[in-house]
Amino acid sequence: MATGDKRLVRLDKLLNTDDFRKAAKRKLPAPMFHYLDGGADDEWTLADNTDAFTRYPLLPEYLKDLSVVDTTTRLLGAELKAPLILSPTGMNRLFHHEREPAVARAAARHGLMYSLSTLGTTSMEDVAAASGGPKMFQIYIHKDRGLTMEFVARAKAAGYDALCLTxxxxxxGNRERDLRTGFLMPPKLTLSSLSSFITHPGWTFNLLRNSDFRLANVAHRQDALASGAMGVISYVNSQFDHSVTWDDAAKVIEAWGGPFAIKGILSPADAVRARDVGASAVMISNHGGRQLDGAAAPIDCVAPMRDAVGADMELIVDGGVRRGNHVVKALALGANAVSFGRPYLYALAAAGEAGVDRMLGLMVDEIRRSLALSGCATVAAAGRHLLAPERPAVYQK
Structure with a gap:
């Protein structure tokens, strides 16, 4: 049981992502919750990312030896206990004072890969010190180009297994929820948010006790938040280099020299380009519906992307994953694994490290159970034969 304030969280009563989401909503002031929960424009893509999985009904096969179901897989150069990665998510301090190390430690206990964002509120070195599990560092290319190669060198020195470029x-993206709630980074008390901070005393107490909201991996070079609070989109537009090309990606891949994922690709043509410049993996993603509203759901992009790049490139479905059967569907379509962000952030907000540990345990159990119920004793056994040849009308959006 975790007790951030009088709103007690009974972890044994939290059984799925929606339960953790509701608990996070109770724990977080409105600006923080809606920053975590929201998407761009009308949030159509945000909803469709998960809804799209219903378009792929499973055809399980039975009378197989399923006395042992092995969920282990090799991905991005690391051995994982399940085909699941924790996506890079920025500014975890917004959701809980235990921040990114709590998530990394929980991931390591379950044998899963943790991804740290450039925009994390903990340095890559501190995360590496906190967790001996498999880790990936995710970068954006800033206008300060020197940061890019610095990230590569620091990730090597800290022992990260893989690098990811978003x-x-x-x-x-046009995140209207943030505009309505007045979300700022670092958090700032305003007239519009005051009542929400007061009615969430546990979170607010920890804010007052520890108000360090630095973007820990970049603050030494470009502390854009030092002059005061600003919107996240303002930070993106002022600090990120928007002239990045495939040549830039190739230079980073060469400098890294190890497993490398490009995140944010949806089209088969871009996946082929990623393969051709040396990326070992594509994270099929629309940024959780937070960028281009109306973008395709990642799960809908898997089969055509697999057909385009062939068998060797690793494909990771990033977006909308909420259930173990979603993982099986992604594997059946040709993905090597999935990744998610919101589910573990809901759990972090609800109960810190203990919440993340509980949620990851439930998810790994669901993956194992869904594989078994589909007739698969291993991750590799999930293929397109598990999917219905036609999508019944009931599954059409």
Whole structure:
């Protein structure tokens, strides 16, 4: 049981992502919750990312030996206990004072890869010291180009297994929820948010006790927040380099020299380009519906992307994953694994490290159970034969 304030969280009563979401909503002031929960424009893509999984009904096969179901897989050069990665998510301090190390430690206990964002509120070195599990560092290319190669060198020195470049932030998405709630980074008490801070005393107490909201990996070079609070989109538009090309990606891949993912790709043509410049993986993603509203759901992009790049490139579905059967559907379509962000952030907000640990345990159990119920004793056994040849009308959006 975690007790951030009088709103007690019974972890044994939290059984799925929606339960953790509701608990996070109770714990967080409105600006923080809606920053975590929201998407761009009308939030159509945000909803469709998860809804799209219903378009792929499963055809399980039975009378197989399923006495042992092995969920282990190798991905981005690391051995994982399940085909699941924790996506890079910025500014975890917004949601809980235990921040990114709490998530990394929980991921390590479950044998899963943790991804740290450039925009994390903990340095890559401190995260590496907190967790001996598999780790990936995610970068954006800033206008300060020297930071890019510095990130590569620091990630090598800290022992990260893989590097990831996010490419779908060429402009900040129109996140209207943040505009309505007055979300700022670092958090700032305003007339519009005052009542929400007062009615969430646990979170507010920890804000007053520890108000360090630095973007820890970049503050030494370009502390854009030092002069005062600003909107996240303002930071993106002022600090990110929007002239990045495939040549820039190739230079970073060469400098890294190890497993490398490009995140934010949806089209088969871009996946082929990523393969051709040396990326070992694509994270099929629309930034959780936070960038281009109306973008395709990642799960809908898997099969055509696999057909385009062939068997060797690793494909990771990033977006909308909420259930173990979603993972099986992604594997059946040709993905090697999935990744998610919001589910573990809901759990972090609800109960810190203990919440993340509980949520990851439930998810790994769901993956194992869904594989078994589909007739698969291993991750590799999930193929397109598990999917219905036609999508019944009931599954059409």
């Amino acid at each position: 490419v779908d932030m060429v402009a900040g």
